[in-house]
Amino acid sequence: MSTLSREFREIYARSGLSRPYEEYLRRIALLSTSAYAAAALILLLVNSLIFQVWGFRLVMIVLPPSAIIGVSVLIIGLYYPLYKRNQRRTQIEDSLLYALSYMAALSAGGLPIERIMERVSEVEESEAVKMIANKFMADVRLFGFDVPSALRDAARRSPSETMEKLLEGLRNVIQTSGDLNSLLTYEVDRMLGRRREKLKRMMGTLVYLGELYVSLLIVAPILFILILTILSVIGGNPLGVPPQIQLNLLVFIGIPTMAAGFAIILDVILGGEE
Incomplete structure (x- = not known):
């Protein structure tokens, strides 16, 4: 317990x-x-x-x-x-790459981590990333934390493991070499590579789902409608249900249900990607 x-x-x-x-x-x-x-x-x-x-x-x-x-x-x-x-x-993982790129550009100009996080808290659009930056600034300016302690506290409150590892990496760099630009540039390159691989996998999945969508929601319903129309003309009743009812079930229940299922699958796969 x-x-x-x-x-x-x-x-x-x-x-x-x-x-x-x-x-x-x-x-x-x-x-x-x-x-x-x-x-x-x-x-x-x-x-x-x-x-x-x-x-x-x-x-x-x-x-x-x-x-x-x-x-x-x-x-x-x-x-x-x-x-x-x-x-x-x-929210953090969707916008972290852009925030990291901005932080790397600021660090290349020689700004310390306090000024970098202050700028991130001012210009970042993602509320989740901005909240972490504001937490860091509050710890440093209001509660008197030193920079490594404030970074450790921000990492402990980060919901993203990627962000947590980044903040821990910044903390270790500040305590050792102090070369923020090298770390941030490396993290940007690494995240760009991961984003490319993710987009490639997503494109392959979307191509497969597109073919499945055409087969199940376009070709198959047309074939079923043709079959049911012919059965209604010649008087066939293979399933024990009148073809007119089967046709109504397909058009008003079957196709919308499958379309809603595909919409849910797409939402899960895309997962908030912009």
Whole structure:
């Protein structure tokens, strides 16, 4: 149980939520308890006053649905930090290459890491990257952290492993050689290579999905419509269902369902790529 608590605390720290951890847990407990009590009260009043249900039957009608509602609110509250962490991780990894390129250009001009992070916090469009830069600046200017400690704290709160390794690398470079430009240039080149490989794999997958889309949602429906039309003319009924009904099911349910499935698959594959 303590391991789960530590893991959830780490997830919460990387989610970017502003409330203190303990306060968030108390709020979740309060909301789930309130949802349970409200659902139980509403069900109790409706079933006892309107439907005149009493006794054990009333208990079975009120308690299980109320418990389900309360537990559902609790699960949603516990899942929300995980959702926010994954959302921030996607935002960071989508925009990190551009932020790194900007940081490398600034470091080539001889700017220290404090000025680089300050500029990133001012011009970066990604809220997730900007939040990490603002966290670093707050640690340095408001809380008096030295630069390595502020970088370590920012890395600990980063939802992206790539960003975390970058910040740890910056921390090690500052403590040793101090050559930020070499590290940032190397990271930009490495991320460009990874982005090219990812785009190549994505293009291959999209070509395959395009062929599958043409086969399943264009060619196959046309063939089925022709077959069902011929069957309706000659009076055939091979599946025990009139061809007209089969045709309606295909056009109004089958094709839209397959199209929605392809849209979901594309959304998962593209994953927020711009």
